[in-house]
Amino acid sequence: MKKYICTICGYVYDESSGAKWDELPNDYKCPICGAPKSAFKQVEESPAKTISSPLDTENHNGIDNFTTLTAGEISAICSSLAKGCDKQRLLPERDAFNKIAEYFKAKAKPENSKAFQDIKKMVDYDLEINFASATEKAKSNSDRGALRSLVWSEKASTMCRVLLDRFNKEGEGLLKNTKIYVCDICGFIYIGDTPPEICPVCKVPKSKILEVERG
Amino acid sequence: MPAFRNVSMCGKDCMCLYVCPTGATDTEDSIIDVNKCISGCSACAQACPSGAISIVPESYPPQQPKSPEVIATQRKLAYSKAQQWQAAEAIAATTDNPITKQFATAIAASNLRMAEDILRESGYMLPQSNEARKLLESLLEYEEPGFPKGAVDLLLKKL
Structure with missing residues (x-):
């Protein structure tokens, strides 16, 4: 008897309590978070395969200024700090950070047109390599906060990868008769008519799980 | 520092109105008036039976140190x-298909949330942190038309 764990929310499917995993229908969904069958993995993990990075990360030494950070990174730092100011009720400061974030967001346009497959390659590399090395460092330095961010992002990334695969196969059918939501805190994506009561990844209430509307 | 009301938790119990000596809590938009609020008072936060009011701290301790690795x-x-955020934004901006656009927008939003959170846990938690200040100081030398330098000046002055 084998066990399969949902990589999004941690729900474990145990074959001993029901059908064999392979006999479950292809449209089986996690009863907790709605993740598809492909987001599950067998509890005994197989060793990761090696793939090469789709990005040049040599410049990333942790020394930050506008020459070493990309426009996208500066924008994300500033939009995040704007939220920090908002929580502290520092409203002019929030608006100033948002202004800088907007400026660099406009600057951050990729040179070449991108396809979903390009994103897929990057998220594959994150899930095969980057998360493992970051998690190892966070653990060896007992950095609980970094570890927390990695646990959440790894789950949200797994959902991204699953949905990129499904969109590739199913196309518009994936969203045609349903809605799509993104957790405003951790980035978890949920497809369904109504969002879960709490985010299955970061546990924030559903008021922070926002619908992405069409058109 | 002023009191702050979390509107989604407010049960309209009105205890804050009874105890506020200046009327700062009595506003039509539910946002406590920071100009009337007395620093250090906190009467409303203590009286609120719904726990919807908190006092915004005056200062923050230095961030927990992060190791270079x-x-x-x-x-x-x-x-x-x-x-990935940028790539998804670019797809959303160029496609004519409404569902492709919707999907790309969701992928973009998801990746931006992740980037922000991972960055917060790499030294950018607090707007008042040294890391944030260093980045802002480096931006003083950033010379491009349209760059909102005034925003950088304001932040370096106020934070």
Whole structure:
């Protein structure tokens, strides 16, 4: 008897309590978070395969200024700090950070047109390599906060990868008769008519799980 | 520092109106008037039976130190997430198909949330942190038309 764990929310499917995993229908969904069958993995993990990075990360030494950070990174730092100011009720400061974030967001346009497959390659590399090395460092330095961010992002990334695969196969059918939501805190994506009561990844209430509307 | 009301938790119990000596809590938009609020008072926060009012702190301790190797691995991931965010934004901006646009927008939003969170855990938690200040100071030398330098000046002055 084998066990399969949902990589999004941690729900474990145990074959001993029901059908064999392979006999479950292809449209089986996690009863907790709605993740598809492909987001599950067998509890005994197989060793990761090696793939090469789709990005040049040599410049990333942790020394930050506008020459070493990309426009996208500066924008994300500033939009995040704007939220920090908002929580502290520092409203002019929030608006100033948002202004800088907007400026660099406009600057951050990729040179070449991108396809979903390009994103897929990057998220594959994150899930095969980057998360493992970051998690190892966070653990060896007992950095609980970094570890927390990695646990959440790894789950949200797994959902991204699953949905990129499904969109590739199913196309518009994936969203045609349903809605799509993104957790405003951790980035978890949920497809369904109504969002879960709490985010299955970061546990924030559903008021922070926002619908992405069409058109 | 002023009191702050979380509107989604407010049960309209009105105890804050009874105890506020200045009327700062009695506003039509539910936002406590910071200009009337007395620093250090906190009567409304203590009286609120719904726990909807908190006092915004006056100052913050330095951030917990981050080791350089954690910063390096966090940044690597944040860089990748920012790239995915941008790529998805570009798809959303150029497609004519409404469902492709909707899907790309969701992928973009997801990756931006992840990038922000990973960056917060690499030294950018607090707007008042040294890391944030260093980045802002470096931006003083950034010379491009349309760059909102005034915003950088304001932040360096006020934070």
